[in-house]
Amino acid sequence: MKLGLMVRKVLGLDCCGGEPAENPALPKVLVVGNPNVGKSLLFTRLTGRYVTVSNYPGTTVDVSRGHLDAGSARFEVIDTPGMYSFAPITDEERVSCALLMGQRAHAVVHVVDAKNIERMLGLTLQLAEAGLPLVVALNMADEAQDLGIRIDVRRLQERLGVAVVETVATTGRGVRELVRRIAEAKPAKGIRVNYGPVLEAAVAKAADAIGDTGHVSARTRALLLLQSDAPGTDGAPPDKGPGELVSQITLETRRGLEHSVHYHATLALKEEVRRTLDGVASFPASHSRTFAEKLSRFLMRPLTGVPVLIAVLYFGLYKFVGSLGAGTLVDFLQDTVFKEHIHPPVERIVTGIIPWPVLQELFIGQYGVITLGVRYAVAIILPIVGTFFVAFSILEDSGYLPRMAMLIDRLFKRIGLNGRAVIPMVLGFGCDTMATMVTRTLETRREKVIATVLLALTIPCSAQLGVILGLLEGRPAALLTWAGAIAAMFVAAGLLISKVLPGEGPTFYMELPPLRLPRVGNVVIKTYTRVAWYFKEVFPLFILASVFIWIGRVTGLFQLLIKGLTPLVNWIGLPDETAVAFLFGFFRRDYGAAGLYDLQKAGALTGNQLTVAAITLTLFLPCIAQFLIMKKERGLKATLLMSAAILVLAFSVGALANVIFKVLGVTL
Amino acid sequence: MTPPAVEEVLESLYLHEVEGAALDASPAFGSAAKEAVQMGLLEQRGDALRLTECGQQAGQDVVRRHRLAERLLRDVLAAGGEYLEEDACSFEHVLQHGLSEKVCELLGHPQVCPHGKPIPPGPCCQRARADAIQEVRPLCDGRPGGQGAVAYLATRNSREVQKMMAMGILPGSNIQLIQCFPSYVFQVGYSQFAIDRALAEMVFVRWAPHPDPPRLPPE
Numbered sequence A: 001m002k003l004g005l006m007v008r009k010v011l012g013l014d015c016c017g018g019e020p021a022e023n024p025a026l027p028k029v030l031v032v033g034n035p036n037v038g039k040s041l042l043f044t045r046l047t048g049r050y051v052t053v054s055n056y057p058g059t060t061v062d063v064s065r066g067h068l069d070a071g072s073a074r075f076e077v078i079d080t081p082g083m084y085s086f087a088p089i090t091d092e093e094r095v096s097c098a099l100l101m102g103q104r105a106h107a108v109v110h111v112v113d114a115k116n117i118e119r120m121l122g123l124t125l126q127l128a129e130a131g132l133p134l135v136v137a138l139n140m141a142d143e144a145q146d147l148g149i150r151i152d153v154r155r156l157q158e159r160l161g162v163a164v165v166e167t168v169a170t171t172g173r174g175v176r177e178l179v180r181r182i183a184e185a186k187p188a189k190g191i192r193v194n195y196g197p198v199l200e201a202a203v204a205k206a207a208d209a210i211g212d213t214g215h216v217s218a219r220t221r222a223l224l225l226l227q228s229d230a231p232g233t234d235g236a237p238p239d240k241g242p243g244e245l246v247s248q249i250t251l252e253t254r255r256g257l258e259h260s261v262h263y264h265a266t267l268a269l270k271e272e273v274r275r276t277l278d279g280v281a282s283f284p285a286s287h288s289r290t291f292a293e294k295l296s297r298f299l300m301r302p303l304t305g306v307p308v309l310i311a312v313l314y315f316g317l318y319k320f321v322g323s324l325g326a327g328t329l330v331d332f333l334q335d336t337v338f339k340e341h342i343h344p345p346v347e348r349i350v351t352g353i354i355p356w357p358v359l360q361e362l363f364i365g366q367y368g369v370i371t372l373g374v375r376y377a378v379a380i381i382l383p384i385v386g387t388f389f390v391a392f393s394i395l396e397d398s399g400y401l402p403r404m405a406m407l408i409d410r411l412f413k414r415i416g417l418n419g420r421a422v423i424p425m426v427l428g429f430g431c432d433t434m435a436t437m438v439t440r441t442l443e444t445r446r447e448k449v450i451a452t453v454l455l456a457l458t459i460p461c462s463a464q465l466g467v468i469l470g471l472l473e474g475r476p477a478a479l480l481t482w483a484g485a486i487a488a489m490f491v492a493a494g495l496l497i498s499k500v501l502p503g504e505g506p507t508f509y510m511e512l513p514p515l516r517l518p519r520v521g522n523v524v525i526k527t528y529t530r531v532a533w534y535f536k537e538v539f540p541l542f543i544l545a546s547v548f549i550w551i552g553r554v555t556g557l558f559q560l561l562i563k564g565l566t567p568l569v570n571w572i573g574l575p576d577e578t579a580v581a582f583l584f585g586f587f588r589r590d591y592g593a594a595g596l597y598d599l600q601k602a603g604a605l606t607g608n609q610l611t612v613a614a615i616t617l618t619l620f621l622p623c624i625a626q627f628l629i630m631k632k633e634r635g636l637k638a639t640l641l642m643s644a645a646i647l648v649l650a651f652s653v654g655a656l657a658n659v660i661f662k663v664l665g666v667t668l
Numbered sequence B: 001m002t003p004p005a006v007e008e009v010l011e012s013l014y015l016h017e018v019e020g021a022a023l024d025a026s027p028a029f030g031s032a033a034k035e036a037v038q039m040g041l042l043e044q045r046g047d048a049l050r051l052t053e054c055g056q057q058a059g060q061d062v063v064r065r066h067r068l069a070e071r072l073l074r075d076v077l078a079a080g081g082e083y084l085e086e087d088a089c090s091f092e093h094v095l096q097h098g099l100s101e102k103v104c105e106l107l108g109h110p111q112v113c114p115h116g117k118p119i120p121p122g123p124c125c126q127r128a129r130a131d132a133i134q135e136v137r138p139l140c141d142g143r144p145g146g147q148g149a150v151a152y153l154a155t156r157n158s159r160e161v162q163k164m165m166a167m168g169i170l171p172g173s174n175i176q177l178i179q180c181f182p183s184y185v186f187q188v189g190y191s192q193f194a195i196d197r198a199l200a201e202m203v204f205v206r207w208a209p210h211p212d213p214p215r216l217p218p219e
Helices: A003-011 A039-047 A091-102 A114-129 A141-146 A153-160 A175-183 A197-210 A218-227 A243-256 A261-277 A291-300 A302-353 A357-363 A369-398 A400-414 A419-428 A432-441 A445-457 A462-471 A476-500 A520-555 A557-571 A578-585 A589-601 A607-619 A624-634 A636-664 B004-017 B029-038 B053-076 B081-094 B099-106 B123-135 B158-166
Strands: A028-033 A064-070 A073-079 A107-113 A134-139 A163-166 A509-512 B042-045 B048-051 B136-138 B147-153 B174-179 B184-188 B191-195 B203-207
Touching (some): A028 A039, A028 A091, A028 A114, A039 A064, A039 A073, A064 A175, A091 A432, A107 A175, A114 A134, A114 A141, A114 A153, A114 A261, A134 A141, A134 A153, A134 A175, A153 A163, A153 A261, A197 A218, A197 A243, A197 A261, A218 A243, A218 A261, A243 A261, A291 A302, A291 A400, A291 B174, A302 A369, A302 A400, A302 A462, A357 A369, A357 A520, A369 A400, A369 A462, A369 A520, A369 A589, A400 A509, A400 B191, A419 A432, A419 A445, A432 A520, A432 A624, A445 A476, A445 A624, A445 A636, A462 A589, A462 A607, A476 A636, A520 A557, A520 A589, A520 A624, A557 A578, A557 A636, A578 A589, A578 A607, A589 A607, A607 A636, A624 A636, B004 B029, B004 B042, B004 B053, B004 B081, B029 B042, B048 B053, B053 B099, B099 B123, B147 B158, B174 B203
Parallel strands (some): A028 A073, A028 A107, A107 A134, A134 A163
Antiparallel strands (some): A064 A073, A509 B191, B042 B048, B147 B174, B147 B203, B174 B184
């Protein structure tokens, strides 16, 4: 068994929480739709399984599965990442398209934001034209009603020829009806969009060539093939069909059209949507500006938005996570709970049961499983990560993050990213591993690589951040130097990579969801899910590390490794003892930082040394979990290359900082 | 103000010299022509009277007013018939002091008279035409609060077009610009989006005239 696979099994890392594996015997229900229309919440309503939901597009980057029992029938429900159209732009959209094209589903639930029905019905028409067993959920029906939008569901149903149900996922309204309609879903018939003479001729010809196989109509597959950049790849069905002929038809068609096939097809769809909604939906001529809208503008205007942004980071990250989480809570758990109430009885029991000191050391003492592994995980990491995810969940659910993205886009362009990358970057302050997964929402490979490197190199995760804040506590100059060095590295690395990597600069486009008041229930359950995921990842690793260290100490390997590391830490001006912390750092950065924390408490390090150590460890290689995710997202070769570069950079920058302090005669 | 009799002279000569109409040399010319010469609108050249540069302009203006009057009588007042010509002749002298511009605007800057003859464009027509061209401007040149309909997308890059379409930016979609800096924020339907300048440059919008004309204080 490969080590990677084993560790992933141990960590349960393949997905967030106990995901039921795909069950081929059960009929499938696909939940699809535009981003940020409430698919995930509806999924939770249908299956009772919680998946992370937030108020911004692109929360779901992977597929979730759950079960739905409708009467005697049992279905497997699949929640998919949001898609704007059948022609995917980003990776996560591609996932959804592939699912629709590749899997014969019992039902396809198209979740539509009722107030934006005009924009989203195009996809409904496409799904219906494909002959999929469609059920339309007009979600957020309450919001649409509040805005004065009236939709005649009966007539819409007649025109589309498929079931239409009004739902409110947040309260559960209409869900029972939806379940009933899902159970009796039938392939859609009778929708045929007129794409205009040129396209129609081409579609007919290509459809003939492809032939009617599979669950998606030949007409739809033909149209998708004509739209794709390279027929047979993008958004095309997995069965390639008679590619040659279709390519030929595509080329001829493109010559006959003024714009791309996609453009003409979308215009035709828009016209069809207009016809479909005529007499079915009415929209008020104007709507008054709500408080949320006013607040939204306040947050987006640079003059008011930037101070708010700084305040959010200061109070949310520094005060709440740094002071409360990493300060008050850690002190309480560490000093009061562990040192006073847990360690003494544990030591008594262990020494009582196990007579041999060598074996005693496995559990207690400086590196014991309980006194070190469990204490680090529970007393240091847990409160910090917990407070971070509370803050982050509130930010997510309020819809603030996309507004942050639009404020910061211009700055991020300089380092080869766009505003969209703000979300993985901020998430990285919580957990770099999760953040690396979220880089999937970025458009180009170039952006993904830049974001991955910056996350691995410069963004300290909350655990690490908390420990470092604790480490440099009471030394504001050292803290500022550390922050400055890391920020400088962030900018420098970004500038450098964006210069070196070929490819075009990114463009920024993002939906700004309405601001909403976060619901306590969702914040709690989301924080819980994430902390549980995180803990599952961290805890075994900490125990494992303690055991490895114990084995190493017993066999003498530990001392040998430390001896090997000593010159390296001496090179950057640190005493021999810190080699231990760096060895821990190979397991997890924060584990290493936590080791330093103990040294600092013992007063073994000067301010300069602490700063150098903090800088080096922050830039240091991420934890094993992140390494594995990087490998999954970017490939082994790229990951090894990045890791090697990061290792060299971390120590070089540490050494450089040390030299600079010496030359300038700085004492921090 | 030019006396009506002089205007008649200028009109006849303009039609003759510029549009090549036959000159009906009426005897009433005498005194009015003398007055026009004094005003520097006509000059004696050989044995014929000709329009000076100033005179030609004045003549063009009279013709313009005459034909606008015809349109006004016919299109708005539904008058006309056999008296159209006669009424227009008296009307043309009334349309003074910017009244002709108001009428021209009211009629939507018409280009030909009911007889199919060209109406010489006035300054207001030129302004309107410039406005019509200016009206379609890229999203990045709009001002916050501005509304309009998407006219076209100025890119052939299908990827960019695809993004626009995903946001509902299609020719004909109504769009409102909310903010220009640091990113462009706009609303389509009930959704708001933020895009960068590169994308905002590609969206050409037919801007509606200013939504709120300055309100007059109540009297």
